[in-house]
Amino acid sequence: MKTVIIDYGSGNLxxxxxxxxxAAIDYKLNHQIVISADxxxxxxxxxxxLPGVGAFKDCYDGLKSRTGxxxxxxxxxxxxxxxxxxICVGMQLLATEGIEYKGSQGLDWIEGRVKIxxxxxxxxxxxxxxxxxxxxxxxxxxxxxxxILDGIEIGEAGLxxxxxxxxxxxxxxxxxxxxxxxYGQQITAMVAKDxxxxxxxxxxxxxxxxxxxxxxxxxxxx
Amino acid sequence: xxxxxxAVQQDSDLKARIIPCLDVRDGRVVKGVNFVGxxxxxxxxxxxxxxxxxxADELCFLxxxxxxxxxxxxxxxxxxxAEQCFMPLTVGGGVRAVDDVxxxxxxxxxxxxxxxxxxxxxxxxxxxxxxxxxxxxxxxIDAKRVSKVGEALRxxxxxxxxxxxxxxxxxxxxxxVADLGAGEILLTSMDRDGTKSGFNLPLTRAVADAVSIPxxxxxxxxxxxxxxxxxxEGHASAVLAASIFHFGDYTVEQAKKYMASKGxxxxxxxxxx
Numbered sequence: 453m454k455t456v457i458i459d460y461g462s463g464n465l466x467x468x469x470x471x472x473x474x475a476a477i478d479y480k481l482n483h484q485i486v487i488s489a490d491x492x493x494x495x496x497x498x499x500x501x502l503p504g505v506g507a508f509k510d511c512y513d514g515l516k517s518r519t520g521x522x523x524x525x526x527x528x529x530x531x532x533x534x535x536x537x538x539i540c541v542g543m544q545l546l547a548t549e550g551i552e553y554k555g556s557q558g559l560d561w562i563e564g565r566v567k568i569x570x571x572x573x574x575x576x577x578x579x580x581x582x583x584x585x586x587x588x589x590x591x592x593x594x595x596x597x598x599x600i601l602d603g604i605e606i607g608e609a610g611l612x613x614x615x616x617x618x619x620x621x622x623x624x625x626x627x628x629x630x631x632x633x634x635y636g637q638q639i640t641a642m643v644a645k646d647x648x649x650x651x652x653x654x655x656x657x658x659x660x661x662x663x664x665x666x667x668x669x670x671x672x673x674x
Numbered sequence: 675x676x677x678x679x680x681a682v683q684q685d686s687d688l689k690a691r692i693i694p695c696l697d698v699r700d701g702r703v704v705k706g707v708n709f710v711g712x713x714x715x716x717x718x719x720x721x722x723x724x725x726x727x728x729x730a731d732e733l734c735f736l737x738x739x740x741x742x743x744x745x746x747x748x749x750x751x752x753x754x755x756a757e758q759c760f761m762p763l764t765v766g767g768g769v770r771a772v773d774d775v776x777x778x779x780x781x782x783x784x785x786x787x788x789x790x791x792x793x794x795x796x797x798x799x800x801x802x803x804x805x806x807x808x809x810x811x812x813x814x815i816d817a818k819r820v821s822k823v824g825e826a827l828r829x830x831x832x833x834x835x836x837x838x839x840x841x842x843x844x845x846x847x848x849x850x851v852a853d854l855g856a857g858e859i860l861l862t863s864m865d866r867d868g869t870k871s872g873f874n875l876p877l878t879r880a881v882a883d884a885v886s887i888p889x890x891x892x893x894x895x896x897x898x899x900x901x902x903x904x905x906x907e908g909h910a911s912a913v914l915a916a917s918i919f920h921f922g923d924y925t926v927e928q929a930k931k932y933m934a935s936k937g938x939x940x941x942x943x944x945x946x947x
Contacts, residue, residue: 464783464784465780466753466780466781466782467756467782470756505806505809506805506807507807510804579685580886580887580888581886581887582857583688584911585688585689585690585691585731586691586944587687587688588687612689612941616784616810616857618808618809634685634686634687635685635686635687636685636686637685657761659760662760663760
């Protein structure tokens with residue numbers, strides 16, 4: 453199997469790469485993990501990962517500006533339905549649009565908008581933005597879990613996940629929000645639709661929970 | 675329990691963080707650590723692995739290398755550490771330009787600390803935030819009290835290890851870099867650093883209350899009550915400590931359990947089994 457982590461000029465690519473390699477080794481998965489911006493690698497990949505840190509618009513523009521990457525990604529994910537994981541901004545890019553000081557369209561693969569975490573009255577009392585650190589995961593109100601969470605305990609008894617972000621993705625269809633985390637309000641922690649999953653938290657930085665999650669992704673057959 | 679902490683914890687499950695900090699020169703840990711079972715106390719990767727297994731919430735490397743060759747060694751060290759540790763890693767020290775930040779991020783750092791350069795040229799904070807996102811830009815502020823007894827409290831930024839006064843007000847500077855795009859502030863009290871007499875709480879609180887980004891309290895930790903005070907009295911989002919952990923006075927686990935016993939929400943599930 454081959455997993456490609458898309459290099460579009462953003463992100464802590466090395467962290468993600470190492471975590472995926474480690475998960476593959478720990479779980480004895482025969483996966484080759486490559487970082488690439490070459491459309492051919494995306495065409496040949498079995499699994500696709502879009503990492504991302506930074507601003508929504510910069511990331512979207514970075515993806516668009518690399519020759520053939522956007523087209524190859526669309527073909528792989530939307531037409532061939534290969535398993536896809538977006539991390540942090542890589543997840544937010546799935547949205548219809550991002551609303552920042554400079555608005556930007558997104559991939560529009562999961563309908564919804566990305567907005568700044570609302571500074572509410574409580575922010576003066578210590579709810580800072582970025583939302584940074586370890587937080588708990590909960591199943592969304594609809595309570596539907598997801599195959600990629602098999603064997604991972606969610607909720608009060610589950611492990612924490614590492615977050616660092618100032619923006620949040622609100623899917624239009626609430627059923628596509630699988631996990632939330634509590635930070636002044638319920639914030640989307642994971643979305644899923646068909647062959648796509650996206651996490652706001654960083655599995656590559658979430659120690660055991662993260663490596664388990666990555667291993668599940670690498671064996672996921674949507 | 676203070677109203678502040680209650681308000682934070684009522685609406686959020688985010689945990690306060692404990693961040694051990696290692697001083698590194700030419701790719702080696704200096705000032706030493708003293709863990710049971712550690713083969714090479716100077717090996718940053720070994721130290722990082724121990725803290726990873728001990729349940730540290732993040733790890734910070736402070737690079738005090740002077741030479742250009744040493745920077746190459748640092749990148750190599752960051753890379754090896756990131757290979758072994760799946761928790762967030764902040765690297766600070768000697769960052770002067772956007773390219774320094776890029777090199778550290780590519781090596782495997784998750785966040786990069788900017789100190790003196792941000793004082794000399796605050797615009798660098800904005801340039802880096804625009805390139806890499808504000809979440810990975812930590813501005814390190816070294817502050818010292820300059821007000822006299824009886825005067826209103828005032829702190830100034832000092833550079834060069836606390837020797838050089840800049841005349842810049844620490845709270846105003848914190849507000850400025852937050853506006854420019856810093857994602858977090860690492861606030862070190864130069865009055866307290868190394869004293870083991872506790873954080874400078876008025877300073878920590880003045881800065882934490884003035885900005886909407888997280889503040890890491892640093893400088894002066896000598897016991898576990900100091901960590902508690904940093905969060906409850908200082909309103910910090912995270913506490914950084916070096917020697918109390920390096921020399922085995924307390925384990926990270928002890929610290930977390932103690933802070934939890936004082937009503938602070940901590941992540942108690944990070945220890946290796």
